[in-house]
Amino acid sequence: MHQSARLPEAWNGCPRCRGIDAHLPWNTHDGHIRHEILENGRYVEARGTRERAYEGRYEIAGDHIDYWDDTGFTDDGTFVEPDVLHHAGMILHRSDRCWRSTADRVPQPSLSD
Numbered sequence: 001m002h003q004s005a006r007l008p009e010a011w012n013g014c015p016r017c018r019g020i021d022a023h024l025p026w027n028t029h030d031g032h033i034r035h036e037i038l039e040n041g042r043y044v045e046a047r048g049t050r051e052r053a054y055e056g057r058y059e060i061a062g063d064h065i066d067y068w069d070d071t072g073f074t075d076d077g078t079f080v081e082p083d084v085l086h087h088a089g090m091i092l093h094r095s096d097r098c099w100r101s102t103a104d105r106v107p108q109p110s111l112s113d
Contacts, residue, residue, distance in 0.1 A: 022060060026085050026092040035085075035092055043067060 026035040034046040037058060047053040056069040065087075067075045077087030083094040 021094075022065070022079065022085075025095040027095045028090055028092055033090055033092065034095075035087070037065070 022037045023039050026037070027033060032048055036044045038044065041057050041059075043054075043056060043058050044052055045054040054069050054071075056067060056071075058065055058067050063079045065077045065079070065085075067077070069075070075088050077085050079085050085092040085094075
């Protein structure tokens with residue numbers, strides 16, 4: 001059963017989740033993983049230069065999100081704060097803009113700098 005994007009109503013039972021807008025872009029601190037949870041029940045995840053590395057459907061229940069990738073594997077995640085998603089061993093943060101292109105990423109300092 002797909003749970004729609006009306007998150008403040010859908011997440012009323014979870015105090016941590018009030019005010020979360022899951023449908024903004026999410027990304028790792030370095031921008032390598034860019035994750036979009038779309039309002040149509042689909043998600044798209046980019047990794048490095050692979051803009052559509054993973055995509056499929058999702059369902060949200062409380063602070064938990066389940067993913068079913070189009071290739072057949074499953075995964076999940078937990079919204080631990082309104083702007084933090086733990087997913088597949090990664091910590092993703094809400095992004096105020098969509099990371100559609102690796103050219104849009106903020107450059108990160110290298111270890112040699």
